[in-house]
Amino acid sequence: MKNFIFTFCALFISTATFSQAGHIMQGVGSVNMSMGGAATAQPLDISGALHWNPATISAFDEDIIKLDIGLFFSSPELSSTVPEFDGQGQPTGNFYSGTTEDDRGVSPMPALAAVWSKPDSKHTFGASAFGISGFGVTFPESMTNPINMPQANGGFGRIESDYMLFQIGLAWAYEITDQFSFGLQPTFNYAALELMPNPTANPNQAGYPSTNKASAFGFGGQIGLFYSSKVGFKAGVSYKTTQYFGDFELDNTYLDGSQSSNNFNMDYPAILSFGVGYSLGTIDFALDYRMVDYENTDGFSSVGWTETASVAGFGWENITIISTGIQYKGINKFPIRVGYTYSSNPINSDVAFFNIPATAIIKNAFQVGLSYQVSDRFQLDILYHYGSSGDATSGPVLNPMFIQNSPPYGAIPSSEVSYEMTTSMLGFGASLKL
Template sequence: MKNLFATLCAFLMTTVIFGQAGHIMQGVGSVNMSMGGAATAQPLDISGALHWNPATISAFDDNILKVDLGLFFSSPELSSTVPEFDGNGQPTGNFFSGTTEDDRGISPMPALAYVWSKPESKHTFGVSAFGISGFGVTFPENMSNPINMPQANGGFGRIESDYMLLQVGFAWAYEISDQFSIGLQPTFNYAALELMPNPTANPNQAGYPSTDKASALGFGGQIGVFYDSDSGFKAGVSYKTTQNFGDFELDNTYLDGSTSTNKFNMDYPAILSFGLGYSLGTIDLAVDYRMVDYENTDGFSTTGWTQTASVAGFGWENINIISAGIQYKGISKFPIRLGYTYSSNPINSDVAFFNIPATAIIKNAFQVGFTYEASERFAIDALFHYGTSGDATSGPVLNPQFIQNYPPYGAIPGSEVSYDMTTAMVGIGVSWKLNK
């Protein structure tokens, strides 16, 4: 069992995860995703319980292993419009516009969880390894789209980003009474980042550099409370602290072959979750509300240009997330689930330009899933997800050379950059009860 867990953890570290709510995945695993991510007060599987409220693992009396794999598809589009100027630098009244489609392809999304307990014990323990956050785009160089023109022509050229965050948690839950449980979970994180071009570095005469992939380690924790009335009603509260990371140390290579290094710090935001659940007969209901604190998170709290024309940070606002799901168990050995997730947009139009590498903002997400209970000890889960960003995120094209005339960020008059996307995912999971 230990060798299997270590092998799956290594596989997790090689994948790229894409955020849905901000840069945060809305759920973990096929069951939790199919409930819209709602699990703070409705622990239907151990993955959702470990991720959103460690106190809820007290609901499980067996030793359970859960393994999930999703295949994620996205279709971002990046559009831009800039005014044309004559040889004297005066606007001609004409505009140049274009659109570039992402060509990244499919990304795998694995998740691994294990919980163990004894029916007579008040203690329950769990361990998990989840890809909980990320973003990534690949917009090829494109002479028909101003933003993707080569840097020598005033664009950024090929725009590519890869960011992923793997979180390993060790959870403990204690049943204070038959109705109340508390849970604690220290968390340890590994993140990797690669950017082309790298806007956090100082540009030279050739433009902005590209980076090799850099990594950083972080740590944090989570605490939760769970109430189960034993009459169907359930409630839960959970708080995940800011995950504090060391700096990414980025090795840069410019278009002229010169090199440099710079550091960039990007933490994972604190998340406060409230949940309600209700179970009656063949129906399980769940709804969660979350507040994600980007405004006090390094890498997201600051924005704008530095004095050397690098980008200080993403400049995201706090977001609100509502997750809701229903499970119907009226068909023998075949529970069916429907889920929905709403997320507000953290990106203000003024700073849309700074966030081109992180376009995965999904406003509305819809999920459907089911489980086939093959035996008392073994079950197979399946999921389909579809998400849309709703209205496109848009704002002016920014240039640090324009700051003096168009503060605070140097918006080019008459310009616009915008991006929107849809996402789809199919997933499958298996769970084993390992008790002898």
């Protein structure tokens, strides 16, 4: 019984991949990230414009290409407390507690964007290739944390997961008037997923399996409107549809060497963004408000156990994101930016176990960046980001065998799992006007 409970605990830590993929990165590229991700109505660079509002690329009247690379590092800590049970399934009064730190290291986040336009044309075209999500966890084996104890001791040992989402967009913007633009952008996606273990598969007597790396393709779109007055005020709105993916076809290998396969569908949520901006002299200000629709997204909308003890979904609620930033251009050739991002938490405590750990709980993010204008046509950018989850997300350990006494998910009495983390990123970018 004790081994079965520990196996369940370890299993759902591997959902970190899903939780981190669900998190909406607050920006794309060094310039946009340093503005807190705000760009729906303040297009300071083409990467932020293409990602958040395709209508804003009408603000650029030259051919521009931009390349960014971000070096992303997260420091999650996983803690657990579980009761010990005797041979009859009764608690003994003893508990196992411990904490494990992730040792995954650095993950690269690339971004490539281009815009084509002419000063006398009402049409602007753009293309982008962004890594909009790409994280994972590596929790090493531990003798002090029950979840990560070796299998011989009732735990699950090392837990590892990988997920990446790569998106290509083709944008078109049209200037309806000198101040008002419309934009449209179809998007095409590729995702890859690997889990150890796989909670979406049915367990056998040996527990839950690990998977090979599976891939899936997806598609979606984005539309936007952008208004830029002649006195510095700007406003914008954009809607990015759900990115609809095909199923991940997961080939599983169980602890006893047996094999199976299962399919799992996980889409990327729709995002509605509103933004305002203001530019006056040496100051550019931006403020965005976003609503992220997890509650109608496959892979996140369902919650709980299936009849065969696999996971039906992760039960996320919709979230709001507030992004703001300011740029100061008073220093010759060295514009400086600071930004802040706030995100609400999509995970309630009663389903925290299904979602530990999850980068979606990054509550506060702070950014600072600057650029060096090498010439009228070439610019270099640098960024530093720091994020914190604030309070830890926590909840009881869940087990379907306890559902009868503790509905609806089977919370184990006196148990707890909790997770908190910080993130940091160093970004570099370069843009060239052709």
